[in-house]
Amino acid sequence: MAKKRIVVFSGAGMSAESGIQTFRDNDGLWEQHRVEDVATPEAWHRDKELVLNFYNMRHKQLLTAEPNKAHLDLVKLEDKYFTTIITQNVDDLHERAGSSQVIHLHGELRKCRSEKNERFIKDMPLDGLKIGDTCPEGYQLRPHIVWFGEMVPEMDRAMETVQRADILLVIGTSLNVYPAAGLIYAAKKGTEIILIDPGDFGHTDIRHLHHIQKSATEGVGEVVAKLMHDL
Ligand code: OAD
Numbered sequence: 748m749a750k751k752r753i754v755v756f757s758g759a760g761m762s763a764e765s766g767i768q769t770f771r772d773n774d775g776l777w778e779q780h781r782v783e784d785v786a787t788p789e790a791w792h793r794d795k796e797l798v799l800n801f802y803n804m805r806h807k808q809l810l811t812a813e814p815n816k817a818h819l820d821l822v823k824l825e826d827k828y829f830t831t832i833i834t835q836n837v838d839d840l841h842e843r844a845g846s847s848q849v850i851h852l853h854g855e856l857r858k859c860r861s862e863k864n865e866r867f868i869k870d871m872p873l874d875g876l877k878i879g880d881t882c883p884e885g886y887q888l889r890p891h892i893v894w895f896g897e898m899v900p901e902m903d904r905a906m907e908t909v910q911r912a913d914i915l916l917v918i919g920t921s922l923n924v925y926p927a928a929g930l931i932y933a934a935k936k937g938t939e940i941i942l943i944d945p946g947d948f949g950h951t952d953i954r955h956l957h958h959i960q961k962s963a964t965e966g967v968g969e970v971v972a973k974l975m976h977d978l
Pocket of ligand 1: 757760769770772786836895918920921945946961963964
């Protein structure tokens with residue numbers, strides 16, 4: 748029988764049990780900051796130092812975080828399914844767990860880029876970025892993050908990937924941020940959609956959605972065990 752395709756679409760809840768805060772579970776504040784003060788092009792133009800300090804802290808925190816059991820369990824799927832992970836997360840915990848196909852919709856904390864030339868991308872220095880760190884053309888380097896109001900360059904690739912899915916596993920996302928959240932509507936008719944999230948999604952209008960109202964480590968463990976036994 749042909750190998751089935753599983754697409755995983757993950758959000759901040761995926762990494763919550765690795766100690767990384769989600770965005771919307773903390774009174775609307777993200778690590779004590781309003782999102783518009785740190786994650787928009789306007790914030791960058793207003794106060795580059797504040798934005799750099801904020802992302803340097805996130806980067807430093809990531810260096811001490813570890814993939815959790817849910818990240819590790821997802822890797823097992825590759826033995827039996829064509830598996831692609833599309834993540835809204837900017838951490839590298841899926842890769843560090845061992846997943847081989849990961850699309851980052853909202854950028855990557857471990858990378859930085861030129862503020863003028865988005866094709867100039869390099870690894871984030873271990874101690875973070877400073878004002879005065881520039882690309883070879885002399886432009887300031889900024890975090891390689893898709894900020895609110897910016898284009899999502901990987902959106903088309905993600906959309907095509909979801910369209911090919913036989914099973915779509917949605918994990919730990921409030922499905923509040925577009926265009927990313929719209930991905931689940933790209934699944935073809937008949938695709939099995941499983942949402943693993945402890946939150947209440949009573950309002951969802953997606954048909955054929957099976958909601959497992961559990962944490963990522965618990966819910967993913969159960970679902971992966973079942974998928975590995977299914978024919
Ligand atoms: P949110 O903070 O909006 O949602 C986090 C989701 O994780 C919620 O639905 C929680 O119920 C769920 N959750 C909490 N703990 C969990 C656990 N242990 N296991 C599983 N799920 C858990 O985060 P996202 O939906 O990822 O964008 O947010 C989307 C985007 O908004 C982010 O990529 C980011 C943000 O602003 C950028 O930075 C560009």
